[in-house]
Amino acid sequence: MVDMVETKRKSGFKKDLCNLCGECLHKCPVLQLPIEEAKEEIKRLIEGKESKFVLNKCTTCFSCNLYCPQHANPYQLILERWNDLYKKRGAPPLYRFVCPTMQSNIWQLLNVFLSNQERIWIYKWMHYIPKPNDKPLLIGNYTHLFPFIIGGSKLLDYFNPIDRIDQWEGGAYLYQGGYLDAVQNIAVRTKNDFDSWGVKDIFATLDAVEYIFKEVHPKEMGVNHTQNFINFNQWLLDNINSGELILKNQLNLTVTIHDNCYSKALPGAYWEIPREILKKCGCQIIEMKHNRKDSLCCGFGSGASWVKNVSIIFDIISEGMKKFKEAEETGAQALMSYCGGCIYLLWATRELTRSKLDIYHVIEILRMGMGEKLNYPRDHIKRAWDIIAIMTYSLLLSFFNKNFYIKKISYDKDLSTFHPKKKYLLLRIIRYIMDLPLMKILFARGFHFLRIILKSK
Ligand code: SF4
Numbered sequence: 001m002v003d004m005v006e007t008k009r010k011s012g013f014k015k016d017l018c019n020l021c022g023e024c025l026h027k028c029p030v031l032q033l034p035i036e037e038a039k040e041e042i043k044r045l046i047e048g049k050e051s052k053f054v055l056n057k058c059t060t061c062f063s064c065n066l067y068c069p070q071h072a073n074p075y076q077l078i079l080e081r082w083n084d085l086y087k088k089r090g091a092p093p094l095y096r097f098v099c100p101t102m103q104s105n106i107w108q109l110l111n112v113f114l115s116n117q118e119r120i121w122i123y124k125w126m127h128y129i130p131k132p133n134d135k136p137l138l139i140g141n142y143t144h145l146f147p148f149i150i151g152g153s154k155l156l157d158y159f160n161p162i163d164r165i166d167q168w169e170g171g172a173y174l175y176q177g178g179y180l181d182a183v184q185n186i187a188v189r190t191k192n193d194f195d196s197w198g199v200k201d202i203f204a205t206l207d208a209v210e211y212i213f214k215e216v217h218p219k220e221m222g223v224n225h226t227q228n229f230i231n232f233n234q235w236l237l238d239n240i241n242s243g244e245l246i247l248k249n250q251l252n253l254t255v256t257i258h259d260n261c262y263s264k265a266l267p268g269a270y271w272e273i274p275r276e277i278l279k280k281c282g283c284q285i286i287e288m289k290h291n292r293k294d295s296l297c298c299g300f301g302s303g304a305s306w307v308k309n310v311s312i313i314f315d316i317i318s319e320g321m322k323k324f325k326e327a328e329e330t331g332a333q334a335l336m337s338y339c340g341g342c343i344y345l346l347w348a349t350r351e352l353t354r355s356k357l358d359i360y361h362v363i364e365i366l367r368m369g370m371g372e373k374l375n376y377p378r379d380h381i382k383r384a385w386d387i388i389a390i391m392t393y394s395l396l397l398s399f400f401n402k403n404f405y406i407k408k409i410s411y412d413k414d415l416s417t418f419h420p421k422k423k424y425l426l427l428r429i430i431r432y433i434m435d436l437p438l439m440k441i442l443f444a445r446g447f448h449f450l451r452i453i454l455k456s457k
Pocket residue numbers: 024025027028029030031054057058059060061062063064065075078
């Protein structure tokens with residue numbers, strides 16, 4: 001077990017470097033505060049006084065760290081203040097949805113809709129225990145939702161795919177919401193897991209997860225991992241360049257790229273690799289107005305600055321719509337994500353806005369380049385509506401629940417994501433209705449009507 005002295009948490013915000021210039025919140029692509037207002041707001045945040053803007057509007061996009069001329073990490077200050085708020089008021093009821101150790105979370109609910117093939121993949125990934133010479137590829141909580149992105153691919157022959165939902169992606173999405181004390185517990189749990197496996201190298205399908213293990217756990221959570229964390233996209237690019245992965249097809253596709261929030265965490269480290277992979281596969285890239293360090297959030301981050309539980313899903317989709325608008329304005333045929341987390345919200349937003357823009361994960365593009373067959377877009381459209389049904393069901397349930405605290409990090413004997421106890425009849429009815437002719441259109445219209453009503457309040 002990890003020594004408690006080692007696990008002392010340390011804020012990433014460097015108060016001594018901050019000169020209160022306000023640049024971070026002035027340049028923020030969401031807030032764009034006038035400079036004097038920005039100076040006042042950062043002062044309030046540092047002093048722990050009530051925030052007028054940031055804690056209610058920030059989309060947790062990481063950009064402010066790149067705007068700070070002093071490298072003071074204002075983003076980590078925001079996370080600290082959200083952590084303070086969490087200690088006072090808890091997490092909103094809807095947040096149970098993304099907590100694998102709470103009933104009923106998205107992974108439990110999705111079991112109702114998985115295909116037999118998906119069950120076979122996931123069961124294997126969840127139950128394999130790595131051996132010391134293995135190369136674990138952490139599939140992660142998000143790719144679990146769209147396992148067909150990588151399931152069945154020759155790419156997996158190079159790895160031992162592992163899927164532990166209660167590793168919480170190393171705490172990556174909790175970190176973005178400022179649930180820092182929970183992230184520290186996750187850091188300890190994952191260290192114990194990795195050490196017990198005895199492996200040397202670990203790969204993760206998400207850049208965010210690599211960043212969390214390499215940077216956040218040791219520097220902010222006081223937990224040092226001894227394993228090497230290897231960037232999966234870099235591995236893909238290296239193996240294309242070496243000729244190990246053979247590209248049989250040039251796709252001739254115009255694409256625009258969604259740079260996810262975590263891609264800004266190590267400036268410049270994550271942006272170019274997926275672009276190189278896409279070019280190798282014959283894609284022509286047209287950049288959106290906001291890209292790389294200025295990129296807008298997929299929407300997920302708006303849930304971090306929640307004020308009312310009922311508005312969270314509507315805020316998330318509203319933010320995602322801004323991204324879609326920019327993507328469509330480029331005239332590209334497809335929107336590309338290299339984050340499995342963003343892609344599930346982007347697909348839900350696409351369906352709710354009735355957009356025709358194609359959306360791919362960079363892994364899917366590579367697989368098509370390698371000549372692998374995908375069931376595109378049918379699998380994605382079905383899964384997007386599964387997730388919309390789950391969001392609707394979770395929102396209804398949340399009216400009967402209170403704010404809560406994340407007490408358990410690991411599953412206990414009675415709770416396993418893969419073995420839900422209930423039949424989820426209401427969820428099945430909602431999903432069935434969504435497949436009736438015209439219901440998708442009516443649901444999308446109803447959703448936007450509610451979104452506009454809630455926004456005007
Ligand atoms: S994280 Fe993004 S949205 Fe939040 S304050 Fe910083 S730049 Fe603005």
